[in-house]
Amino acid sequence: MNSLTFARARHGLALLAATACIGSVQPVLATDAPPPAAASEAAALVQPGNNAATFRDVRRGENQSITFQAPADRTLIQASGERWRQLRNGPITVWGGWMLVGVFVALAAFYKLRGKIMLEGKPTGRLIERFNSVERMAHFVLAGCFVLLALSGLTMLFGKHVLLPIMGHTLFGWLAWVAKNLHNLTGPLFFISTLFFVALFARDNVWQRVDALWIRKAGGLLSGEHVPSWRFNFGEKTWFWIGVTILGLIVGVSGLVLDFPGLGQIRQDMQLAHMVHSVGAILFMSLSLGHIYIGTIGMERAIDGMKSGYVDETWALEHHAYWYETAKGRKVSKDDDGTHTPAAAPNHH
Amino acid sequence: MARMKFLCDTERCIECNGCVTACKNEHEVPWGVQRRRVVTINDGVVGQEKSLSVACMHCSDAPCMAVCPTDCFYRTEEGVVLHDKDVCIGCGYCFYACPFGAPQFPQSGTFGLRGKMDKCTFCAGGPEEDGSEAEFEKYGKNRLAEGKLPLCAEMCSTKALLAGDAVEVSNIFRERVIRRGGKGVEAIGWSTAYGKGSADADSRAATATAPAPEKTGGAQ
Numbered sequence A: 001m002n003s004l005t006f007a008r009a010r011h012g013l014a015l016l017a018a019t020a021c022i023g024s025v026q027p028v029l030a031t032d033a034p035p036p037a038a039a040s041e042a043a044a045l046v047q048p049g050n051n052a053a054t055f056r057d058v059r060r061g062e063n064q065s066i067t068f069q070a071p072a073d074r075t076l077i078q079a080s081g082e083r084w085r086q087l088r089n090g091p092i093t094v095w096g097g098w099m100l101v102g103v104f105v106a107l108a109a110f111y112k113l114r115g116k117i118m119l120e121g122k123p124t125g126r127l128i129e130r131f132n133s134v135e136r137m138a139h140f141v142l143a144g145c146f147v148l149l150a151l152s153g154l155t156m157l158f159g160k161h162v163l164l165p166i167m168g169h170t171l172f173g174w175l176a177w178v179a180k181n182l183h184n185l186t187g188p189l190f191f192i193s194t195l196f197f198v199a200l201f202a203r204d205n206v207w208q209r210v211d212a213l214w215i216r217k218a219g220g221l222l223s224g225e226h227v228p229s230w231r232f233n234f235g236e237k238t239w240f241w242i243g244v245t246i247l248g249l250i251v252g253v254s255g256l257v258l259d260f261p262g263l264g265q266i267r268q269d270m271q272l273a274h275m276v277h278s279v280g281a282i283l284f285m286s287l288s289l290g291h292i293y294i295g296t297i298g299m300e301r302a303i304d305g306m307k308s309g310y311v312d313e314t315w316a317l318e319h320h321a322y323w324y325e326t327a328k329g330r331k332v333s334k335d336d337d338g339t340h341t342p343a344a345a346p347n348h349h
Numbered sequence B: 001m002a003r004m005k006f007l008c009d010t011e012r013c014i015e016c017n018g019c020v021t022a023c024k025n026e027h028e029v030p031w032g033v034q035r036r037r038v039v040t041i042n043d044g045v046v047g048q049e050k051s052l053s054v055a056c057m058h059c060s061d062a063p064c065m066a067v068c069p070t071d072c073f074y075r076t077e078e079g080v081v082l083h084d085k086d087v088c089i090g091c092g093y094c095f096y097a098c099p100f101g102a103p104q105f106p107q108s109g110t111f112g113l114r115g116k117m118d119k120c121t122f123c124a125g126g127p128e129e130d131g132s133e134a135e136f137e138k139y140g141k142n143r144l145a146e147g148k149l150p151l152c153a154e155m156c157s158t159k160a161l162l163a164g165d166a167v168e169v170s171n172i173f174r175e176r177v178i179r180r181g182g183k184g185v186e187a188i189g190w191s192t193a194y195g196k197g198s199a200d201a202d203s204r205a206a207t208a209t210a211p212a213p214e215k216t217g218g219a220q
Helices: A002-022 A036-046 A052-060 A080-114 A133-162 A170-200 A211-216 A232-260 A267-295 A311-319 A319-325 B018-027 B064-066 B093-097 B131-140 B166-180 B192-194 B201-209 B211-219
Strands: A064-066 A128-130 A310-312 B003-008 B037-041 B051-055 B073-076 B081-083 B161-165
Touching: A002 B093, A036 A133, A052 B037, A080 A133, A080 A267, A080 B064, A080 B093, A128 A311, A211 A232, A211 A319, A232 A319, A267 B093, A310 A311, A311 A319, A311 B131, B003 B166, B003 B211, B018 B037, B064 B081, B064 B192, B131 B166, B161 B166
Parallel strands: none
Antiparallel strands: A064 B037, A128 A310, B003 B161, B037 B051, B073 B081
């Protein structure tokens, strides 16, 4: 009997702990409670009619069945929803939002201090093909999807705080409905585009020895020095692997989980997928701002390659010296670590 | 002003699903949606089987309301959590956040996308004019506006499911627990939905139904 009393006292403590948890930020799951089945059986012996132990199981999502057939609704009280709410409304919205603002401000400050990166030499008028039409199409389909997804995604996470107070419920409700459907329909296309894009560009984005020099000199971004590179420098490779490939696939796969809810996912799967998706997307958007900046207002003529497919020889020499050399039919060793000096500027040819 | 709450007494629920049927019929709920459902705990275990009816609990700090990207939820003066289907976009976030699985989505449109969310309204309709045709089509009957309580509870054959003013509901439940000499305080979901420590009858009821300190958490 003593041991039983002790066991009951322990239940009481666990209950108090559980109760205390309910009021706090992250409720639920009193992990130190005794194993569920044993607890409810013991309680049934000592105190018939006391269902406290049974309902502790409920909080853990155990020992339940239901006649309604939806798999998600087999849980009477799901506790992880509150945790998801706290993370989504807390760090993801607040830190994520300020992170995007911070990156934007940092780029604006960089532009103000460093200005546009101009060509040093005079343009020759002679052009080199940088991206063929398939590559450009792959880029702009992916980029188009990305922009649509980013804008609609931002509307769904931050619109409530930014747009709703301006637009009112009716107009914003309509906008958010458009955003949601646009997001859900564009998502799968983005995923397929990502696979195609990665396959297309992976070969020229592998590590090359001269990339070490780029890292040592931080790409010359601050000094203004031109660091030689092959077709893609290390900055572009970082964006390709960490941004487009890793974050793209993380966001793409988690997005598909959210987009097709009828494949047996339960709420906990959706909560996890949503958190992975939104964190990944915020990091992806932050990196993309850097990519968009340097490809447009950040560097003179950088956009030419993607716009027309061709770049001026001067641009090629200054920004991708080894690639320029090979394009001109000269040999550069693959192992070159940056000691190779490119031939004279194209103007002097 | 009354604060409306639901309470289900597991000692009385016989898993007849009468509440589910009453609700579906009264509101002509969309196909595939069940605003109320009956859950059985320890199904088939002799002496330990408990059933209870659960729907939207109209929480005091409603998670659905907190996560909605379009802020389509609102709370009436009686504490009933309602939503505006014209503003809802069917994103499903309220369903991820809700502890009770209350929000549901009829499939509609391209690729079976989620339609507008549907959930228990405590028989209080929606933002449209009380008792209007538009209100009925979107949200079902507005019984509260007619001075009636939710039909699920009204039709419960064993009066396991109680709906109404929190003070009344607490008093009825407390009375029952005292009379049947039970030791349980199994008002499942009550504190998840309504929080703890309010100075009104909730706490009085909780105290009355929990004689020993070790049971205070039993109300969950």
